Amino acid sequence: MGYRKKYSKTITSDSSIRHVAVRVDFPYFRIPVSWSVIEDPDVEEVEGKNLQDERWVFVPEVKSGPIKQLDPFKLRSQFLKLDIDDEDQTLDFLNYIGVWNINEQTGAGADSMRIERAVGHRYVSGYAAYFTVGELKRAQKRAEHQMRQLETNRDKLRASFGPPPHQDAEEVDHLDHAARTRALNDFHFEWKQQPIGVIQAVTGHEMLSVTLQIDLFTGAKVDVCEKCHVRFTADPKRRYCNDLCMRAAKQKEHRAKLAEMKKKLFALGHEFHIPKGDIKKASYEKFGVASLTKLKVGQLDELAVWVANKAEQKSKYKNKKWEAKTV
Numbered sequence: 614m615g616y617r618k619k620y621s622k623t624i625t626s627d628s629s630i631r632h633v634a635v636r637v638d639f640p641y642f643r644i645p646v647s648w649s650v651i652e653d654p655d656v657e658e659v660e661g662k663n664l665q666d667e668r669w670v671f672v673p674e675v676k677s678g679p680i681k682q683l684d685p686f687k688l689r690s691q692f693l694k695l696d697i698d699d700e701d702q703t704l705d706f707l708n709y710i711g712v713w714n715i716n717e718q719t720g721a722g723a724d725s726m727r728i729e730r731a732v733g734h735r736y737v738s739g740y741a742a743y744f745t746v747g748e749l750k751r752a753q754k755r756a757e758h759q760m761r762q763l764e765t766n767r768d769k770l771r772a773s774f775g776p777p778p779h780q781d782a783e784e785v786d787h788l789d790h791a792a793r794t795r796a797l798n799d800f801h802f803e804w805k806q807q808p809i810g811v812i813q814a815v816t817g818h819e820m821l822s823v824t825l826q827i828d829l830f831t832g833a834k835v836d837v838c839e840k841c842h843v844r845f846t847a848d849p850k851r852r853y854c855n856d857l858c859m860r861a862a863k864q865k866e867h868r869a870k871l872a873e874m875k876k877k878l879f880a881l882g883h884e885f886h887i888p889k890g891d892i893k894k895a896s897y898e899k900f901g902v903a904s905l906t907k908l909k910v911g912q913l914d915e916l917a918v919w920v921a922n923k924a925e926q927k928s929k930y931k932n933k934k935w936e937a938k939t940v
């Protein structure tokens with residue numbers, strides 16, 4: 614109760630600063646791009662870098678199609694589990710996410726990379742950036758590292774989103790900071806019944822920064838997907854990073870259960886000297902299948918009952934014979 618009271622006041626005890634509590638939405642808007650990969654044979658060996666990874670370049674071609682809204686958290690999971698060495702998979706991912714980063718300097722790319730349009734509430738002007746396989750791999754490593762920090766060392770992560778560097782800092786640090794906060798600089802209100810704050814990411818780069826900061830803001834817990842082991846955040850807590858992993862895991866569980874049931878079925882048959890062939894034949898006749906692997910859990914249950922009945926008949930017969938002998 615105290616929580617609500619404290620934060621619903623629009624003016625804090627410090628009368629010089631006003632605070633408002635607002636709902637914030639953070640959609641991702643995809644700028645359509647068609648990606649291709651080209652080889653730059655002039656790239657020379659740099660120590661500590663894989664030459665092949667620096668030689669292959671992802672090149673964007675900006676399209677004029679409609680802007681699509683996507684879930685930034687799902688995009689992050691997809692990026693974290695992306696196998697960048699798989700060219701088809703990576704191109705599919707890039708085509709899905711759209712622009713990865715924007716270079717605002719004039720003449721920073723070919724005409725086919727130029728973006729000059731309204732995207733959601735933002736006006737985007739610049740060039741879709743191209744980058745090497747190596748750069749994308751480094752971005753993925755960095756994102757993985759940040760997810761681990763989110764899990765175990767939030768203070769460190771918070772510090773990386775702190776105030777701008779000191780004015781004497783290197784230019785590259787100023788640029789780095791500005792690039793990191795770019796998406797959040799475009800915070801604005803959409804006036805519906807209530808004003809809703811909107812932070813809108815339009816590049817993969819911004820998506821990574823916004824999702825992390827929203828996670829810090831909400832105190833999100835980090836989960837590790839039980840199927841693909843990627844780190845992700847979800848509310849409420851989930852076992853899998855997406856539906857695909859959930860379905861794959863459920864299917865695996867299901868197959869393991871079937872295998873276990875089949876094993877028990879044959880063990881039961883073995884105990885009562887009912888040959889495997891008889892059990893198989895009975896299942897083909899009962900359920901019209903050509904293989905035991907086609908049976909469902911319920912059908913295997915039925916088959917177990919059949920084996921048990923058969924075993925009971927056999928033991929009755931045995932007992933009878935035994936009785937006959939002893940009488």
Ligand SMILES: [Zn+2]
Binds near residue numbers: 840841842854855
């Ligand atoms: Zn997963």
